[in-house]
Amino acid sequence: MIKNELLQNLVQINCIPVLIIIFLLFFLKINYTYEKDLTKKFIPSLLLLFALIIADNVDYYAYDKAATEGVIDLLHRLAAMLGYDLRITLMASLISVAADRLSDRKHTVLYTYLPALVNIVIMLPCLFTDLFFYYCEDGTIGRGPLAYEPHILSAVYMLFLFALGYLCKRRGRTNEMGILILCGCLTILGFLAEFLFALRGILTGVVALDITFYYLYLHIEHFRFDALTGIFNRDAFIADVDEYDNGDISHIMSIDLNDLKKLNDTYGHGAGDKALKAIAKALKDSCLNDCYVYRVGGDEFAAICLHRKTEEIVAMTDEMYKAVEAAGYSCAVGYAEWGAGKTFTEVYKEADDMMYSTKRAMKKERLV
Numbered sequence: 001m002i003k004n005e006l007l008q009n010l011v012q013i014n015c016i017p018v019l020i021i022i023f024l025l026f027f028l029k030i031n032y033t034y035e036k037d038l039t040k041k042f043i044p045s046l047l048l049l050f051a052l053i054i055a056d057n058v059d060y061y062a063y064d065k066a067a068t069e070g071v072i073d074l075l076h077r078l079a080a081m082l083g084y085d086l087r088i089t090l091m092a093s094l095i096s097v098a099a100d101r102l103s104d105r106k107h108t109v110l111y112t113y114l115p116a117l118v119n120i121v122i123m124l125p126c127l128f129t130d131l132f133f134y135y136c137e138d139g140t141i142g143r144g145p146l147a148y149e150p151h152i153l154s155a156v157y158m159l160f161l162f163a164l165g166y167l168c169k170r171r172g173r174t175n176e177m178g179i180l181i182l183c184g185c186l187t188i189l190g191f192l193a194e195f196l197f198a199l200r201g202i203l204t205g206v207v208a209l210d211i212t213f214y215y216l217y218l219h220i221e222h223f224r225f226d227a228l229t230g231i232f233n234r235d236a237f238i239a240d241v242d243e244y245d246n247g248d249i250s251h252i253m254s255i256d257l258n259d260l261k262k263l264n265d266t267y268g269h270g271a272g273d274k275a276l277k278a279i280a281k282a283l284k285d286s287c288l289n290d291c292y293v294y295r296v297g298g299d300e301f302a303a304i305c306l307h308r309k310t311e312e313i314v315a316m317t318d319e320m321y322k323a324v325e326a327a328g329y330s331c332a333v334g335y336a337e338w339g340a341g342k343t344f345t346e347v348y349k350e351a352d353d354m355m356y357s358t359k360r361a362m363k364k365e366r367l368v
Helices: 005-031 036-063 070-102 108-127 149-170 174-197 202-222 234-244 260-267 269-286 310-326 344-367
Strands: 133-135 141-143 249-257 291-295 300-306 331-337
Touching: 005 036, 005 202, 036 070, 036 202, 070 108, 070 149, 070 174, 070 202, 108 149, 149 174, 174 202, 234 291, 234 300, 249 269, 249 310, 249 344, 260 269, 269 291, 269 300, 269 310, 300 310, 310 331, 331 344
Parallel strands: none
Antiparallel strands: 133 141, 249 300, 249 331, 291 300
């Protein structure tokens, strides 16, 4: 058994975070081919996590000698400052991924990082003042008047994380809400473990787990979306119908793009792809809350609506027609109410029959 106390403590501090980083780096490498954009979003978090591990190790090494040696004192203050800053910036990096997914606004990521960047400036005086911490005669460290500023900012970020979870819930992303809230709760527990019991390395390991959990969740979600149009795919449609078939689904819709074959034959498949992207966006933008649209085939789309009245579906169908027409294309829409005693197959067939009836009427009208 190794008797070196310093080495034992360093292994204890670093073991879980380092192993998680190795696993996640390997997973990101093999997954980069499929999900380049998603992988790139998590690279800053990994770099920050690696930097935090280095800062924590320097902090641990310099802690006992800081009060007696001037250079070590400065080194410890620098490591302590970086440790606080990096923990907060790590939380910001995780939150920025979620915020970017929920917002179409430019500079969302910058705004998310802004409080963390301001905190770096606020903490700079700790290098040469006792505003944040100071050394006591017995070798312990006391807390200065600004000691709790980083903790308050961390709490603000946690509230922000929970708010993003609420927004995910509002947009029907219940599972993502669960992941974000779980990450927030684990982070709070990790902080309390370090703060109340003077433990080291707990919070770093927890944040590493948060990053891994969220990345793996988004990795799974990636395969629920259609690669061309960016909306949900057929597998997601089948899974969601299974999840919500306990009476939550009020209506099912069947939607078909008109004249896709003609577009492909006349102008090439690039024109057909452009049409599919445009109609997918138009349909998605036209959906009411708790209504979700899917691409279930080549030019076939479907939608499920939760707890909606038929008159609302009629109005939404009109909006879909207007949005698709404004995009320069044409589609046929059918819908059916999922009433008591009906199976999914029966309801979907009713919606399909209505859609094909509408398509025939449109074709007949064009020939007149």
